[in-house]
Amino acid sequence: MxxxxxxxxxxxxxxxxxxxxxxxxxxxxxxxxxxxxxxxxxxxxxxxxxxxxxxxxxxxxxPNPYIITFIVLFMLTFSIFNTYKQVAKPLSRKLKQIIALSMTAGSLLTLLYFNFVVIHFQPWYEPHYLIPIAGMIIGNSMTGITLGVKNLVEGIEKEKHLIEGALMLGAKPEAATKSVVNSAFDSAILPTINSMVGMGIVFLPGMMTGQILAGINPIIAIEYQIAVLLGIAGSVALTVMIFTLFGYKTFFNDRQQFINK
Structure with missing residues (x-):
């Protein structure tokens, strides 16, 4: 049938x-x-x-590789500026640069890896694959880093006196902000982990549902969905890892002194 x-x-x-x-x-x-x-x-x-x-x-x-590349970069740029907008607190120029670097590196490296290694669609700019997968990877990375930025900024502001006290006792910035950075990282990746736990039992993800509705064999749909979910998890993790590794440093000067904002 x-x-x-x-x-x-x-x-x-x-x-x-x-x-x-x-x-x-x-x-x-x-x-x-x-x-x-x-x-x-x-x-x-x-x-x-x-x-x-x-x-x-x-x-x-x-299909045109230049137009498709432009669309992916436009999506990435929009997600970066949307992240700035979603955070209610004012962000320093250095922190914005770290956000842009994290989003760009995390999203594009994951997209390229899953393009050429995991799914390996040809040509590399095939829009039926590249644009939807790029959208899911970039969109989820944006959600993850937005949560990470919010929790890092709010956590450092809330624990400012504890951080300053730790610095006065000789702690390095990395040690003084460890609990805040860990909390920011955890809050950023937790939604992705939770969605993976309920996948297939509690709900069917959008990509798999769309393929099944289009008449694709459910097993093939599952293969693609697993690949995409792994890509999303990897992209979110990589993006947030880069951000948390460098983001906290923007709150300190070259002499490792806390910058009051």
Whole structure:
């Protein structure tokens, strides 16, 4: 039996927005003052996905390595600036540079490794593979490093006096901030680990679900999903490792003195 993915009529798709209306009604009833944010988020999601759909349709019909590389780099750049925006605390120029370095190195190294070693699709710029996988790797790395940055900045601010006391007693910056850095790293990778624990039992991940809906053999879908999940875990871990190894150093000067911010 040939599996053909079912198209969703426009009116049926529009019916899905009923849940957003219910959400807006609830937060309004509870006085949470989130109506505008929900409306803007829903509108942005819809517009962005429609635009991406048309762009991908064009790219898939005529793959161009330069355009595809530009798209991946644009995704990476957007994720870096979005990380800056998500952290409520002011970030120093050095810390922003470390975030950019961590995101770039962690995401691109993982993407290249899984491209040429694990999945090994050809040509290397095949958009059906490269763009979705890059999106998942970069997106999850952004989530991980955002959590890491928030917890590092807030932790150092909260334990400033303890860190200064440890420095006065002769501790190096690495030792003085060890508990904060470890907490930041743990909080950054924990969501990825938790999602892996429930995978396949509690829920089916998006990529696997999409492939199954498209009629792909479930075993092949599982192989791809495992590969992608390992890539996501590796990317998040590598990105956050680089950040935590160098990020805390931006709070100290060349003489290893704590910089009051």
């Amino acid at each position: 040939e599996n053909v993915i079912r198209d969703i009529e426009l009116w049926r798709l529009a019916a899905g927005y009923l849940f957003i209306i219910l959400l807006i009604a609830f937060v309004r009833w509870r006085g949470l003052n989130r109506e505008i944010r929900i409306i803007v988020s829903t509108a942005r999601m819809t517009i962005q996905l429609v635009l991406v759909g048309y762009i991908l349709t064009y790219i898939f019909e005529d």
